[in-house]
Amino acid sequence: MPETWLNDSIVNFWMKWVGIPQSPNDVASQVYTFSSHFLSCVLLNSYSSDLKRWLRKINIFDKKLLLFPFHGVNHWSLVAVYNPSLIKQTSKRWGDASYTNEVTCMVHFDSLGRKTTHNGSDIAWAIRLVLNSEWDRHYNTSLDKTSRPFTHRCLPLLTPKVVCQGNSFDCGMFTCRYAFNAIQLLKKRLTMNDVHNKLKCYVSEDSLFDFSKGDITRMRVEIHNILGSITEQYRLHRDTSSETPAVTDVHDVVMNLFDDSESDGEANDHDDDVAFTNDNHSSDCSESVWSCGSDGDELMHDEDEPLIYESNGEFILSFCHTIVIAVFFPPLSEKKGVHLEALL
Numbered sequence: 001m002p003e004t005w006l007n008d009s010i011v012n013f014w015m016k017w018v019g020i021p022q023s024p025n026d027v028a029s030q031v032y033t034f035s036s037h038f039l040s041c042v043l044l045n046s047y048s049s050d051l052k053r054w055l056r057k058i059n060i061f062d063k064k065l066l067l068f069p070f071h072g073v074n075h076w077s078l079v080a081v082y083n084p085s086l087i088k089q090t091s092k093r094w095g096d097a098s099y100t101n102e103v104t105c106m107v108h109f110d111s112l113g114r115k116t117t118h119n120g121s122d123i124a125w126a127i128r129l130v131l132n133s134e135w136d137r138h139y140n141t142s143l144d145k146t147s148r149p150f151t152h153r154c155l156p157l158l159t160p161k162v163v164c165q166g167n168s169f170d171c172g173m174f175t176c177r178y179a180f181n182a183i184q185l186l187k188k189r190l191t192m193n194d195v196h197n198k199l200k201c202y203v204s205e206d207s208l209f210d211f212s213k214g215d216i217t218r219m220r221v222e223i224h225n226i227l228g229s230i231t232e233q234y235r236l237h238r239d240t241s242s243e244t245p246a247v248t249d250v251h252d253v254v255m256n257l258f259d260d261s262e263s264d265g266e267a268n269d270h271d272d273d274v275a276f277t278n279d280n281h282s283s284d285c286s287e288s289v290w291s292c293g294s295d296g297d298e299l300m301h302d303e304d305e306p307l308i309y310e311s312n313g314e315f316i317l318s319f320c321h322t323i324v325i326a327v328f329f330p331p332l333s334e335k336k337g338v339h340l341e342a343l344l
Contacts, residue, residue, distance in 0.1 A: 006172025008036045011069055011076065014176045014223065018183060019067075027186040030064040033179075039070045039079075042126040047133050059138055060131075061085040065186055067179055068127060073117040076175040077110040079127060079157070080182040082190050087135075090192075091154040099192045106157050107199065109182065111165040111174035124157035131155075160199035162209050165216075173216045176223070181208040 012035060021029040034054075041051055060066055066081040082105045083090075093099040106124065110116045132148040140147045165174050185202065194202040203209060 003167075003169050005074075005169055006076070006176070008071065010223070010227070011036050011071075011172055011176065013227070015067065015069055015179055018176075018180045027064075028183055030186060031067060031183055032058065032060050032063040032065070033067040034069070036069040036071055039068050039123065039126055040072060042130060043072075043122060047126075047129050052133070052137075055134060060134055061138060065183065067182060068123075069175055069179070070118065070123060075112065075117045076171040077108065077112075077116065077118050078175045078178045078182070079123060080107045080109065081105070081127065081131070081155075082107070082186075084131060087131075087149045087155065091149055091151075093192065094154045095192075097193050097196050101191070102189050103192050103195060104155060105190055105195055105199075106155050107182070107203065108157050108159045109162055109175070109178035110159060111162070111171050111178075113159075113161070113164045120157050120159065124152070124155075128152070128155060158195070158199055160203040162204065163211060166213055170213075170216055170220075173220050177211065177216065177219060181206075184208055 015033045015036075019028055019031050019033045038051070038054065041048075045051070061084050064083055064085075066084060068079040068081070070077055070079065083102050084104055086102060087104045089101065090103040093101075093103075106127065108118075108120055108123070110118065128150040131150040135148060135150065162178070163174070165171055185206070185208065188202065188206075190202055
């Protein structure tokens with residue numbers, strides 16, 4: 001798929017993949033990734049009760065990193081919130097460069113740099129609104145508004161200098177790469193000194209961001225091949241099953257891989273879905289076979305689902321095999337996949 005935009009289905013697919021731990025101690029286990037529709041919905045409808053149901057099964061402050069992929073005005077970018085549970089300590093020691101403990105920080109990764117079409121102030125407002133509301137739900141039992149700690153003073157939106165796109169179609173690919181990098185940065189401590197230096201050492205000068213546009217092109221090919229592999233395995237399964245409809249195209253594969261219609265329990269409960277009233281923030285790739293359906297379908301994830309490990313504790317490294325094996329071929333759980341680092 002050269003020189004084409006990535007749509008919501010592919011970006012959400014990638015975010016779920018890189019967020020799967022490869023071992024019990026993998027930093028990815030400390031990450032929560034929001035749907036690409038989430039921020040758009042907050043900006044359109046504020047943090048409504050429908051959106052709050054999205055997080056009803058999880059305390060996001062148990063995570064060290066929150067990822068918010070965002071699409072608007074024909075452009076993709078990514079916001080990462082590090083150490084959200086440390087906001088009280090960060091607020092008390094804000095501005096103290098001698099404070100060496102880890103701090104809360106909100107980072108905007110944007111491949112257009114200063115030429116971005118995204119309004120950082122609006123995005124930051126929406127994220128602080130969500131964080132304060134969730135803080136109220138978990139910790140602020142008195143609902144005292146003065147106790148809502150996420151403010152523009154102690155949680156500004158920082159935009160470090162990063163590698164930027166050199167064309168009009170790779171913003172989605174850069175966002176996917178930024179997501180992988182943001183997760184890997186959890187291996188380092190983020191301190192007040194890093195914030196004072198505008199993340200120059202923590203982000204801009206880190207070797208993770210020393211990638212070229214050629215690497216982005218190679219990554220695009222790899223993602224295409226991975227999706228093709230999943231499609232083929234899925235099609236083979238569907239073609240041999242007499243109880244399921246035939247696969248018509250690749251789009252069916254992506255949607256059906258995360259279809260909960262045959263699962264037990266709350267199979268028909270749509271509380272997990274983000275209700276959005278306007279799809280103007282969706283990717284303008286309606287002609288792509290990977291486009292979201294017209295009814296607003298997207299890749300969803302049930303937070304009650306356990307991490308997918310082998311019976312002996314060894315993790316299934318390939319997301320392709322993870323989905324196909326976990327959903328369709330449980331007896332084949334001894335198969336292995338490809339290491340993510342080999343892709344990047």
